[in-house]
Amino acid sequence: MLKAFEFCLPTAAKAVPVGPDWIHEIKYDGYRLRVERQGRRVWLFTRNGHDWTSRFPWIVEAALKNREPQFVIDGEAVVLGVDGVSDFNALHSRKCDAEVQLYAFDVVAIGGEDLRPLPLSLRKANLARLLRGRPDGMFVAPFEAAGIGPDLFHAACRMGLEGLVSKRRDRRYSGGRSKDWIKVKNRTHPAMSRVM
Known part of the structure; x- marks a missing residue:
């Protein structure tokens, strides 16, 4: 994309x-992740370019439930403890893959438009709109x-x-x-x- x-x-x-x-x-404390949605397809890419789409189903499901069919979000894959603090050991163990959520802190494309030239304040506003009323699995930082x-x-x-x-x-x-x-x-x- x-x-x-x-x-x-x-x-x-x-x-x-x-x-x-x-x-x-x-x-x-998690893994940096790029979430790309293109229609009915979603990909999760790590900083090193690994495709972890099959690893974190809750993030994929949340991306597919969004009303916008095309976007790229930058964030951190995290497992949150009951105290709301990220638990890296639970994340790293792979025992909690189904509980991993996206802590979304930037959006770099929506609807095929590259938002990278915009100032962060405008990208944050776009991210808030994109994830407004969002299903569980992704939350705005x-x-x-x-x-x-x-x-x-x-x-x-x-x-x-x-x-x-x-x-x-x-x-x-x-x-x-x-x-x-x-x-x-x-x-x-x-x-x-x-x-x-």
Whole structure:
């Protein structure tokens, strides 16, 4: 559907950016995933280009129930615990594949139109419209604007979450590593030891 698609990847940083141009999302601990729907067909692709369509049936079902027959969503495949926190061990075990949902944080195409040149704020508005009244299996990543970033990061750490991803609200979707997307990780989260 999208020729030469490349995921936008956040740049690691030690501090959350502040200022009116940034929005902040909780970083869920899962697998990055691109969901493509073309009519009655849905594909799920990983960052490395693997086709995981058969792996996560709930996401596929949610995509097929959407009234829009053509779209590409960027997000994170996650298993949520009863506390609403993503459980990477449950995800990685493959025992919960039927429970995996999509934490959707960007939409890069709708109805055959490439939305990557639009600023993030407009892509977020399009994503909210696309998933409005959505069936279970996909949910829109909530975000907070501007100066709340550092406080949100400390709250996320206290809750045992992985960290934050901060994004420039006025920038296009660019493939590859981007300084318009900044990730700050909770140094005490188990994901840190997996990275090491």
